[in-house]
Amino acid sequence: MAAEPFEAIRAAAEAELGMPLDVAYASFDPTPIAAASLGQAHRARLTPAIGADVGLMDVVVKVQRPGIEEVVAVDLAALRRVARWLMRVRVVRKRADVPELVEEFASTSLQEIDYLHEAANAERFDADFASDPRVTAPLVVWERTSLRVLTLSDVTAIKVTDVAALEAAGISPAAVADELARVTFQQIFVHGFFHADPHPGNIFVTPVTDPGGPGEPPWRLTFVDFGMMGEIPDTLRAGLRDFILAAVGRDSRGLVTALERLHVLISATDTDELEHAMTALFARFGGMGIAELQRVDPRELEAFARQFGETIRALPFQLPENFLLLLRTISLVSGDTSALNPEFNMWDAVDPFARDILSPSGIDSVRALGKQAVSYATTLARLPRRIDELAERIDRGQVAVRTPDVDRRLGSLERTIGRAVSAVVFATLLFAGVLLMPTVPVLGWVLMGASVLPLLHVALTWRGR
Structure with missing residues (x-):
């Protein structure tokens, strides 16, 4: 995105800090090192007095774009209007509370333009990894930080996906991929507080030129931008x-139960078809990395996606709070790790973490008996529950005799309705993205990119009509 004129940035920073820039900093580079939709970053040097107090001189100063609060308010109002319109569509209303999702996004957006909140996030993140020498975050210079100006120690290093620079520094890209996955799972499953924008520009690999001891790593992952x-x-x-x-154990029933517990899948629904689809998914693609999936015949992937999509659309899914941020994080980290190591397999990264979860309860000793024994034990343990579930579905009238001809006609009607709904959702997302592009390009691109999914559904189901 085009940078704001420096005079406008200077005026905004001086108004926020209450002093001229040449008083607040010993030097301030007018050329930004990064320019985003909400603000831009400049290199600067602290005054000797403040530098001596905090123990550093080189800093990066983030300054909010003038008038961005009004722009965000207009964009959020437009999104709220779209959300209310979408809730009139029954299929959408059954599966998601769209206004709630918009409010979650609004809360995140408003926090992003509050640099005091970002500074607190940076310190909390750093505290979470205080005992981990492999992860660092920039130091906040509170003396030069306010609602719209944020001053941090300059931690610029090797961009996490710059494979050539990593290899030149003697750092294994594959090792970086492994470490990035571990740190991500640590944030999500241990700390419960995770960086939701881990794109390559927000993560550096910092070489340690002089390791201090035997436990000191030769490089660190340095995260920035905690908005x-x-x-x-x-x-x-x-x-x-x-x-x-459940995913690591290829337990399709356990996976469905976990989705119900997460409130992604509304309980009290007949999930047999989903369980069968997950079993087929694990049997064919379980454990494959991205590089292996790329070698699968595209026609096979397309056929499976069409069949799996029919099952998914028939069930009432919804997105709980913070799930969008979680999905975004996993997606970005998956892209980062694949760029570092095309053969990287997320299953391998998850497996050690799953063993760490299991070890306190002693289940590791059971797993040592062999996968087959565990499979038998799991099946037997689930049998009484499956009988109870069958009885409950009979009581609820959810067990039905299938008639192929009627099912085929109803299926055709459902696919037609599904294509119509997907077309509406596609048009809505695309229109909203186009409207937002001039003011908030990132959100505009996200909405326009998301519109591809319902468009693909229309195209694929129409071809297979």
């Missing part, structure tokens, strides 16, 4: 752990 953070309550964290354990 967008996610928080996971204990109940959600427990559900996520169940989900991870």
Whole structure:
């Protein structure tokens, strides 16, 4: 995005700090090192007095763009209007509380333009990893920080996905990928407080030129930009752990149960088809990394996606609080790790974490008996519950005799309705993205990118009509 004229940035910073820039800083570079939709960053040097007090001189100063609060307010009003319109569509209303999702996004956006909140996030993140020498965050210079100006120690180093620079520094990109995945799971499942914008520009690999001791690593991961953070309550964290354990164990029933516990899948619904689809998914693609998936015949992936999509659309899914940020984080980290190591497999990164979760309860000793024994034990343990669930579905009238001809006609009607709904959602997302592009390009691109999913559904189901 185009940088704001320096005179406007100077005026905004001086008004916020209550003093001229040449008094607040010993020097201030007028050329920004980064310019985003909400603000831009400049290098500067602290005055000798403040530098001696905090123990550093080189800093990066983030200054909010003038008038950005009004722009954000207008954009959020437009999104709220779109959300109210979408809630008139029954299929959407059944599966998600769109206004609630917009309010969650609004809360995150307003926090992003509050630099005092970002500074507090940076210190909390740093405290979470205080005992981990592999992870660092910049130091906040509170003497030069306010609502719209944020001053941090300059921690610029090797961009996390710059493979050539990492190799030139003697750092293994594959090792960085492994460490990044570990740190991400640590944030999500242990701290419950995670960086929700881990794109390559927000993570550096910092070489340690003079390791201080035997436990000192030769490099560190340095995170910056803590405006967008996610928080996971204990109940959600427990559900996520169940989900991870089920995924690692290729337990399709356990995965469905975890989705119900996470409130992603509304309970009291017939989930047999989803369980069968997950079993097929694990059997064919379980454990594959991105590089392996790329070698699968695209026609096979398309056929499976169409079949799996029909199952997903038939069930009442919804997105709980903070799930959008969590999905964004996992998606970005997956892209980072794949750029570092095309053969990187997220299953391998999750497996040690799952074992750490299991070890306190002693289940590791059971797993040592072999996968087959565990599979038998799990099946037997689930049998009484499956019988109870069958009885409950009979009581609720959810067990039905399937008639192929009627099912085929109803399926055709459902697909037609599904295509119509997807077309409406596509048009809405695309229109909203186009409207937001001039003022908030990032959000505009996100909405326009999201519109591709319902468009693909229309195209694929129309081809297979």
